[in-house]
Amino acid sequence: MDEHKINMLSDKIVKGTISEQEMEEFNEWYSTYENLEQNVTTDKNQEALAERLFKNIITEANLPVSKPRSIKIWPRIAVAASFALVFGMSIFYYTAKQADQTRQIADLNNIKPGGNGALLTLANGRTIRLDAATKGELANEAGVRITKTKDGQILYEVGEITSAKDKINTLSTAKGETYTITLPDHTKVYLNSASSLSYPASFATLKERKVELTGEAYFEVFKDSAHPFIVRTADQEIKVLGTHFNVNSYKEDGNTKTTLIEGSVKIGFSSRTNETEAIIKPGEQAYIKANKIYVDQVNAEDAIAWKNGYFRFNNETLEQAMNKIARWYNVTIEYKDPTIKNRNVYGSLSRFSNIGVVLNLLELTEALKFEIEGNKIIVLKK
Template identity: 30%
Template sequence: MTMKKSERLIVKFVTNQASQEEIEELTEWLKKEKHQIVFKDFVKTNYAIDAAMYTFDSAQLKKQLSERIESESNVFQKRRFSSYYKYAAILILALGVFYFYRNSNLFHSKENVIIPRQDDIVLQLDNRSMEIDTSEARNVTDKNGNIIGKQEKNRLVYSNTNSSGKLVYNTLKIPYGKRFEVQLSDGTVVHLNAGTSLKYPVQFLKNQSRQVYLTGEAYFEVAKDKAHPFTVNTQEVNVEVLGTKFNVNTYPEDVSTDIVLVEGKVSLYKEKKTTENQVYLTPGLKGSNTRGEQKITIEPVNTDYYTAWVKGSLVFKNASFASIIKNLERHYNVTFINKNKTLGKEIFNARFDNEPIETVLKYFSDSYKIDYMIDEDVIIIK
């Protein structure tokens, strides 16, 4: 295991964000005495843990853990504490540091651990709304009880048929802190980023173009169908394709709408499409429209920067700190209060691959001396 990876696992463990697999991996790494020294020094340096170490007392640990578990009113939290007990005990035994457990922030310290809000993904049907639990698999039905699709945990798949009747729309609303995927009835796959809303037909109609409506950000893998062009409608720019892969970023609070083409060809236009007002993109190009303006500009880009979010990564290239914290709010479902107005204009470059927010903040703190304090789901930049 590299030093960088070991530090990531330590951060996740100390901030109660490590999975059981990651804790088992960290436990295996800690079997070497030199790694235990690294662990203690890292925790002491970065989490202000007192250097004093006490003898491990498994009975006392079990008692205190049980008390914590019983005090939790939320069933999910009980399950999580129960599953963590076994591995927490292994780690503490390996280190011989009961004091670390007793004084650290391992179990939801409200002073130093960020606790993001947990909001639900909502599917708005023709006559009702339902919350999406990504741990479940179930059928989705219309108002008449007919099965129109199936939820497969974090993916929703609609029946692959065309309709000859009228259009019936569903809308998926993704909160901050979550992502989701939907496969439309024509086979088109759409990856939805945090803070996004997508309105689409349950079934597309024969002899009509395929149209969906987007607010937020989504990556489209459009099924090819020459007879039925596919159009993504946003508040500012419309995107028309036959079959291709592209990213659309159109958050209402952002100053521009950006379309990045990965594969195929797309046309962009404002309002109604005419021969004169269309702009075409080929792979590797980004089309942008500043809100309120008519002109669509084009520039070559590295498409990976704009699609990394699909796999959970965050990439910032020549980005202002103000725009970075806006993205962090969406990605982690937290709130930033930036009291350093000069800092908001500073430009940064960074990449984070599925990191907990504590790791992200530590990077900025260590690299750029950014000072901050935490109050549950609120991060205050001093």
């Protein structure tokens, strides 16, 4: 076999593209190289070729194999033996690496961004899968007509004045889902992933328009000064007359954060044991910690980026960023080193990006990397 052919086959071994037939051909070349001991001083070209290929394999494969020290005693035998070992290792390394990369790419492609979807549970226990429901009337209870519009939103229309305070409906989204609803009082609510909103089928005859939220939602409250609109979460009670604001009450994020876009909002405790209240202005965010209400000046656009179709990681921890990713792409997160969770990350991009693009952005902001196993993202230090 000439040197050009040997070089070509060795290059294929390095790249992991060599066929079974070509590998047999290469091994046959080695089998003709068995009388090395008798030709120690005569076959310098073959020795040089073997050493050069050996170095190429080591360099390209990035394998932790060093040139054997015994080469000075039996040059060609040592080179050939080590060369065969390196080839074996390189084949295994690149085959495994290619298989792993192929699997990782397949796993990445299987992880899709979220979309429009939710489950509506009526007061009588009936459930309606909204992403599967056709447009038009979905239900009619207590004089309230529930319809799905052509653009996929849920609309409540009150007919006759009737009380429905005991008829509680619940709109809930799973991971990877979001939905928009117009409540009976014309308040518009954008519900984020892994969230739920419970509310009366009608606010008629009620003094207060009270709803309960878990997860996250953006509210555009219809102004009605005679009937305050109240959002209750696990720890906050938010009272407004008519305004736009965002409420993040995911348990895994630590505490409820209410961010005001316009108007004014009064923040209090859900628990009646603490009567402390605070009023926030546009661009402010309120949260409760250690039985106190704190108010910070923030960039309100960061809080509602999800509603506008973006991820905005602005001076938040890696764990908070990964929580957003987990909820939207419906994946689980594993940290090999939990200490990395509290590192700050930054960046902004579309929520409809391939998850690989999102992870690459985070890799640029911190000394970390990711591995994908099925529906799980593993976070590692570089």
